[in-house]
Amino acid sequence: MRLYLLAISPPRHFTLVRICFILNPTSGTNRTQDVPALLTRYATTAGAEFEIRPTQYAGHAEELARAAAQEGYRVVVAVGGDGTVNEVARGLLGTSAALGIVPRGSGNGLARHLHIPLDLPGAVRRICAPTFQRMDVGHINGRPFFCTAGLGFDAHVSKMFARAGTRGLSTYVKVALREYRRYQAMPIEVELNNQHLATNCYVLAFANAAQYGNNAYIAPRADIQDGLLDLCLIDGLSFPRAVRVGLGLALGTLPTSGGAVYHTSCHIQVKAARPLGFHVDGDYVADETDFVVSLDPLALEVAV
Numbered sequence: 001m002r003l004y005l006l007a008i009s010p011p012r013h014f015t016l017v018r019i020c021f022i023l024n025p026t027s028g029t030n031r032t033q034d035v036p037a038l039l040t041r042y043a044t045t046a047g048a049e050f051e052i053r054p055t056q057y058a059g060h061a062e063e064l065a066r067a068a069a070q071e072g073y074r075v076v077v078a079v080g081g082d083g084t085v086n087e088v089a090r091g092l093l094g095t096s097a098a099l100g101i102v103p104r105g106s107g108n109g110l111a112r113h114l115h116i117p118l119d120l121p122g123a124v125r126r127i128c129a130p131t132f133q134r135m136d137v138g139h140i141n142g143r144p145f146f147c148t149a150g151l152g153f154d155a156h157v158s159k160m161f162a163r164a165g166t167r168g169l170s171t172y173v174k175v176a177l178r179e180y181r182r183y184q185a186m187p188i189e190v191e192l193n194n195q196h197l198a199t200n201c202y203v204l205a206f207a208n209a210a211q212y213g214n215n216a217y218i219a220p221r222a223d224i225q226d227g228l229l230d231l232c233l234i235d236g237l238s239f240p241r242a243v244r245v246g247l248g249l250a251l252g253t254l255p256t257s258g259g260a261v262y263h264t265s266c267h268i269q270v271k272a273a274r275p276l277g278f279h280v281d282g283d284y285v286a287d288e289t290d291f292v293v294s295l296d297p298l299a300l301e302v303a304v
């Protein structure tokens with residue numbers, strides 16, 4: 001009799017995870033898929049209790065995520081690219097809900113870093129049977145970032161990319177090549193680890209995760225749980241150096257290829273000679289002259 005009861009009881013570790021999918025219908029380049037139907041199909045097959053909430057405007061994902069966490073959803077999933085991940089994760093800070101990701105963007109930097117499957121069925125299956133880990137959260141001038149933030153050329157390219165009208169990797173490369181011919185490095189002063197650096201900024205990246213997306217490794221040694229940001233400074237970009245940097249990004253060898261200088265720190269201040277563009281998780285924010293960058297260790301739970 002005792003054996004029989006054991007056989008019909010659910011396993012002791014089994015708990016049904018309530019999941020809220022926050023879907024950015026504008027993410028990515030593949031608009032032909034019926035994403036809500038696919039999410040429904042794979043989450044139902046996995047036996048999940050879930051709801052799908054589409055965004056209606058930029059910034060909406062943060063509000064939807066915060067509301068879902070307050071309603072008690074255990075996992076709140078960003079269905080989109082790194083911009084959507086940033087908004088959803090922002091809404092979850094300080095709550096007890098974990099971030100999930102169904103990657104639908106063109107770069108998917110955080111999803112790739114966390115080894116989340118890039119295909120929708122694989123990602124949904126993973127979220128429906130999650131394991132949880134905590135990750136560090138960066139802040140630049142009060143704005144949280146989860147993957148990378150940065151000053152200089154990469155922020156400038158993000159700004160121009162947003163105005164380009166089309167999306168995807170090929171548009172990004174075209175914009176980057178066009179702007180490369182025009183962009184000039186700017187003098188900056190950096191305070192970190194009781195050190196003062198006076199240098200030029202072509203790119204100054206603050207990496208929580210290792211890559212920008214598309215397997216472009218700006219800081220291949222970055223560890224999302226180490227309480228540190230990896231700083232990558234590129235002070236100029238002559239053509240031969242641009243080739244070295246491009247190869248280093250693609251191969252994950254930038255720290256040893258000689259194109260960039262690296263530091264690690266959890267608190268950095270930067271003063272630029274003139275207003276300088278900055279981005280968070282690939283989205284251009286503004287041009288400013290003073291920057292304070294810090295790290296909140298293990299401030300977000302993520303379902304991987």
Ligand SMILES: Nc1ncnc2c1ncn2[C@@H]1O[C@H](COP(=O)(O)OP(=O)(O)OP(=O)(O)O)[C@@H](O)[C@H]1O
Pocket residue numbers: 024025026027028029055056057058059060061080081082083084085087104105106107108167168213282283
């Ligand atoms: N319903 C919506 N209408 C218009 N913009 C939206 C909507 N929902 C979210 N957004 C905005 O779309 C921006 C881009 O989204 P996201 O980064 O997810 O996709 P992507 O740009 O295609 O991906 P990637 O960043 O990988 O290139 C987000 O920063 C977000 O503010």
